Every structure is written in structure tokens, then in C-alpha cells.
Amino acid sequence: MMRVVSAHKTEKLAFAGLWLCAAIVILPVLGIMMVLAWRGASALSWNLIAAPQGLLAPIVGTILLVALTGLIAAPLGVAAAVYLSEYSRGGALVRLIRLAIVNLAGVPSVVYGLFGLALFVVLFGFGRSLLAGACTLALLVLPLVISTSEEALRQVPAPLRHASLALGASQWQTVCRVVLPNALPGIITGLILSIGRAAGETAPILFTAAFYSLTHPFPHSLLDPILVLPYQLFVMATEAPDVAPGTEWATAFVLLAIVLGMNLVAVILRARLRGSRRW
Amino acid sequence: MVIQLPDIPPENILRPPGEIKIETKNLDMYYGNFQALKSVTIAVPSRRITALIGPSGCGKSSFLRCLNRMNDVIAEARVDGQVLLDGRDIYSDDTDVVQLRRRVGMVFQRPNPFPMSIYDNVAYGPRLHTTARGTELNEIVERSLRAAALWNEVKDKLHQSAMELSGGQQQRLCIARVLAVEPEVVLMDEPCSALDPTATFRIEELMTELMENYTIVIVTHNMYQASRVSQYTGFFLSGELIEYNRTEQIFENPADKRTDDYVRGRFG
Numbered sequence: 240m241m242r243v244v245s246a247h248k249t250e251k252l253a254f255a256g257l258w259l260c261a262a263i264v265i266l267p268v269l270g271i272m273m274v275l276a277w278r279g280a281s282a283l284s285w286n287l288i289a290a291p292q293g294l295l296a297p298i299v300g301t302i303l304l305v306a307l308t309g310l311i312a313a314p315l316g317v318a319a320a321v322y323l324s325e326y327s328r329g330g331a332l333v334r335l336i337r338l339a340i341v342n343l344a345g346v347p348s349v350v351y352g353l354f355g356l357a358l359f360v361v362l363f364g365f366g367r368s369l370l371a372g373a374c375t376l377a378l379l380v381l382p383l384v385i386s387t388s389e390e391a392l393r394q395v396p397a398p399l400r401h402a403s404l405a406l407g408a409s410q411w412q413t414v415c416r417v418v419l420p421n422a423l424p425g426i427i428t429g430l431i432l433s434i435g436r437a438a439g440e441t442a443p444i445l446f447t448a449a450f451y452s453l454t455h456p457f458p459h460s461l462l463d464p465i466l467v468l469p470y471q472l473f474v475m476a477t478e479a480p481d482v483a484p485g486t487e488w489a490t491a492f493v494l495l496a497i498v499l500g501m502n503l504v505a506v507i508l509r510a511r512l513r514g515s516r517r518w
Numbered sequence: 519m520v521i522q523l524p525d526i527p528p529e530n531i532l533r534p535p536g537e538i539k540i541e542t543k544n545l546d547m548y549y550g551n552f553q554a555l556k557s558v559t560i561a562v563p564s565r566r567i568t569a570l571i572g573p574s575g576c577g578k579s580s581f582l583r584c585l586n587r588m589n590d591v592i593a594e595a596r597v598d599g600q601v602l603l604d605g606r607d608i609y610s611d612d613t614d615v616v617q618l619r620r621r622v623g624m625v626f627q628r629p630n631p632f633p634m635s636i637y638d639n640v641a642y643g644p645r646l647h648t649t650a651r652g653t654e655l656n657e658i659v660e661r662s663l664r665a666a667a668l669w670n671e672v673k674d675k676l677h678q679s680a681m682e683l684s685g686g687q688q689q690r691l692c693i694a695r696v697l698a699v700e701p702e703v704v705l706m707d708e709p710c711s712a713l714d715p716t717a718t719f720r721i722e723e724l725m726t727e728l729m730e731n732y733t734i735v736i737v738t739h740n741m742y743q744a745s746r747v748s749q750y751t752g753f754f755l756s757g758e759l760i761e762y763n764r765t766e767q768i769f770e771n772p773a774d775k776r777t778d779d780y781v782r783g784r785f786g
Binding site: 328329396398399400401402403404405406407408409412416417421 | 619624643646
């Protein structure tokens with residue numbers, strides 16, 4: 240007997256399968272958060288942050304570091320993306336730049352750490368400092384910032400560029416007045432996601448920015464070393480004696496919450512900015 | 519064996535009387551190895567509407583884009599020959615392309631307003647090229663929107679997004695945006711192909727009004743449109759300008775058999 244395959248049935252099956260795959264992606268995030276919260280529950284309190292040796296200094300340090308990283312990486316990355324997407328017309332130089340970007344993205348983060356130590360800490364004389372760490376992290380996120388910015392620029396429809404050029408705008412005016420404003424939501428989102436990644440990196444700041452101090456927790460200048468959450472966690476887990484039980488887990492929870500919070504801001508910002516611009 | 523292309527009999531290419539605004543001489547254009555235009559020689563009269571017709575891929579749009587050098591944005595496009603605007607070659611080394619595009623505006627096939635307010639769309643060009651701000655800029659915006667027959671429909675919502683307008687309104691906004699730059703020539707690349715008949719009618723009416731002050735070159739797929747609005751018509755086929763004459767002549771008594779076949783709807 241011939242069986243009739245119901246399109247409706249296969250549709251449902253496909254939907255269920257796809258839904259399951261999507262759900263599986265969410266599980267690790269939720270799982271990690273739950274494990275951290277559960278194991279850190281005993282230490283997770285306002286006191287964790289506000290205590291004299293609490294997490295306030297590392298949180299402030301992390302935020303300063305990430306903000307400075309963004310300030311350095313954004314102009315460089317966006318400028319490079321504008322060049323690649325709007326000005327370059329192929330050729331050997333452009334291929335070389337793209338090759339460099341791809342390779343930069345593949346460099347292990349500990350290598351960035353050593354490079355930052357050699358270049359920023361020693362050669363430039365920044366010392367182990369907020370500035371040296373931010374410069375190192377900026378290099379780390381640059382490939383990501385460039386590629387997300389370039390993607391955002393490419394999404395701006397060509398007819399808008401043509402309209403601007405045909406009205407007698409120069410290439411630069413077209414970039415500033417039409418292309419960049421319309422690519423901005425994507426650029427900002429990419430930037431936040433990139434530096435969100437930087438916030439959790441440990442290896443690059445290990446030799447360049449981070450220190451563990453109970454006496455001078457807050458930096459007074461760009462050239463001071465800082466307390467940062469990932470390094471704090473590293474020290475707690477490996478060296479520091481007599482850490483209250485659960486504190487590492489609670490610290491990890493706070494770090495993850497900051498990173499996820501930044502990602503959430505990126506998503507909301509994108510939705511907001513997208514809403515006001517349609518084409 | 520080398521296949522020789524037949525030479526265009528010069529008597530099929532009219533030189534219109536009166537002032538000539540744009541003239542091309544032996545204009546060749548290539549996309550990479552593909553030759554899109556073959557030795558096009560044509561004289562476009564000032565303050566008239568010149569229509570360019572022909573089947574898809576015949577080179578009429580490519581030709582139009584040579585006139586304001588918009589082909590420059592296509593990396594592999596290359597142009598040989600001369601395009602004279604008021605007697606000066608726009609492909610010479612000392613041409614300022616930005617300046618050229620101020621003088622030769624363009625309306626595209628699909629309406630392409632910027633995702634900004636109606637006001638900002640029209641003010642885009644003047645803000646680039648002039649120091650007009652405030653009331654002065656308001657006047658330019660109003661004048662341009664009036665000239666594009668859009669003022670009455672949008673005067674109460676100048677600061678709303680242009681993307682909320684209908685297709686026909688968007689295209690008139692694009693025309694207003696071009697007029698605000700005060701060009702001498704307006705190139706229109708199938709400006710009505712994405713519009714409904716009512717909107718098309720309005721744009722055609724508008725073109726006739728604009729003819730008093732502007733030289734207009736329109737590329738169109740629609741032969742009825744060419745015959746309704748233009749005074750001169752050129753027929754392109756496979757990158758060649760086959761015939762160019764007064765519009766009545768082209769539609770009623772064309773000299774070339776291919777033109778005759780095309781305007782009678784036998785192909786294309």
C-alpha cells in the first residue's frame with residue numbers, strides 16, 4: 240500500500256528538530272550560570288563586592304580595562320574596515336591585509352600577552368599597567384572588530400552610496416554621511432561583543448596589566464597596574480591562601496554576568512538602532 | 519575570418535538643431551572584456567527630453583552612466599572616446615568628478631531615498647555644496663519639493679522618515695533631491711519601472727515641466743513613455759546607437775529596419 244507523506248507532518252518534524260538544536264545551544268550558557276550560582280551561593284552576597292578586599296576593585300579594573308580597550312580598538316578597527324570595504328579595490332596590498340587579519344585572529348592569546356609584554360611594557364616603557372593591558376587586548380580584538388565592522392558596512396545597500404555619489408558627494412562625504420551612520424548599529428554591536436570577549440581574557444593581561452594587591456587596589460593613572468576579575472580568579476584558584484569557600488565560584492559568576500550583560504546591551508542597542516533605520 | 523560590424527550610416531544619426539548640451543564621440547565602454555558600448559556618437563540638445571530606448575542589455579543604461587561618470591564606481595568598467603559637456607571632455611584628467619555630478623544629476627531605476635527624514639533627503643546636496651542653513655535651506659527644500667510636485671503631499675511631515683512614503687512619492691523625492699543641487703542635466707534611468715501607472719503619469723508630467731529649465735536624458739523600456747515625453751529618441755541595440763532622430767520620426771517613419779521592428783514590438 241502506498242503511503243502518503245504528509246507535508247504537514249514533515250514540516251512539524253523539521254521544526255521540532257531545529258528547535259531542539261537551538262535549545263541545545265542555550266543549555267551550556269544556562270548550565271554554567273546555574274553551576275556557578277549554586278556553588279558560589281554561600282559567598283554570593285553584597286559583602287562579596289563591598290568588603291575591603293572584595294570584588295569592587297577588580298570589577299572597576301575590568302570595566303576600565305575594557306573601556307580603554309574599546310577606545311583604542313574602535314577607531315583603528317573601524318578605520319581599517321572602512322578602508323577595506325569602501326576604498327580598496329583589491330590588489331596585493333589588500334590581500335596581504337586580509338591575510339594578516341585572518342592570522343591575527345588565529346594567534347593564541349598567550350602570545351598576545353608575551354608580545355604585549357615585549358612591546359608595550361618593556362619597549363614603550365608603559366610598565367605593567369592599565370594602558371599596556373588595554374593596548375594588548377586591543378590588538379587581540381582588532382581582527383574581530385574589523386570583520387564585524389566590515390560586515391556592517393557591507394550591509395548598507397549600494398544604491399544609497401550611488402545616490403550620494405550621484406549628488407556630487409565625495410567618497411569621504413559618502414562614507415561619513417551615509418555609510419557610517421547606517422552601519423553604526425552593526426558596528427557598535429560588533430564592538431561590544433568583541434570587547435566583551437576581551438573582558439574575560441586572562442593570558443594577554445597576565446604579563447601586561449594585572450596584579451594582585453591588597454594595599455593599592457585602585458589605579459591612579461593609566462600607568463598603574465590593575466586588579467581584574469579574570470586574574471583575581473586565577474590567583475584565588477591557584478595561589479591565594481584562606482579564600483572563603485565558594486568565593487572563586489562567586490567571582491566567576493560575577494565575571495560571566497558582566498560579559499553576558501555586555502552582550503545583552505549589544506543586542507538591545509542593535510534592536511533599538513535598527514528600529515529607527517529601515518531600508 | 520574577422521566579422522566586420524556594419525558601419526552605422528551617418529544619415530541615421532541626426533544632429534539636432536540648436537544648442538547642444540552633451541555630445542559623445544566614438545564612445546566605447548567595456549566591462550572587463552565585454553564591450554557594452556560600440557562607438558556611440560550622439561548630440562543631446564539643451565532643454566529638451568531625449569529618450570534612449572532598446573531591449574534589455576543593449577547598453578542604454580551603461581551609456582547614461584557614462585554621462586555623469588557613475589561607471590567609475592564599477593572597478594572593471596573602462597571608457598574610450600569623448601563625452602563633451604558644454605564642449606569640454608568630462609573624461610579628461612583635469613575633470614573634477616564631484617563637480618561634474620553636481621552639474622549632471624541622476625535619478626535611479628528604483629527609488630533610493632536615504633533612510634533619513636524627507637527634509638534631510640532634499641537638504642543632503644545643498645548641505646554638501648553650499649553654506650545654506652536655516653531659512654535659506656528651508657527655502658531650497660521647499661522650492662525643490664514644489665518643482666518635483668511633492669510639496670503639497672509632504673509639507674506637513676517634512677521631518678518624518680522618507681521610507682514611509684509610497685514608491686511614487688519616493689521617486690519624486692529623489693527627483694527633488696537632485697533638483698536641490700541645481701544641476702544642468704538630469705539623467706533618468708528607467709525612473710518609472712518600479713512605479714504604478716498613476717505614479718508614472720505624475721513623473722511624466724513632471725518631466726515635461728522640468729524641460730523648461732533642464733536638459734533631460736531618460737532611459738526607458740517603455741516605448742509609449744518615450745513617445746509621450748521626449749522630443750528626440752535614440753535606439754540602442756547590442757551596444758550600438760542604431761538610429762537617433764526626432765521622436766515622431768523614430769516612431770512613425772524609422773530609417774533602419776531594426777528600429778522599425780523594435781518600435782512595432784516585433785522584438786525586445
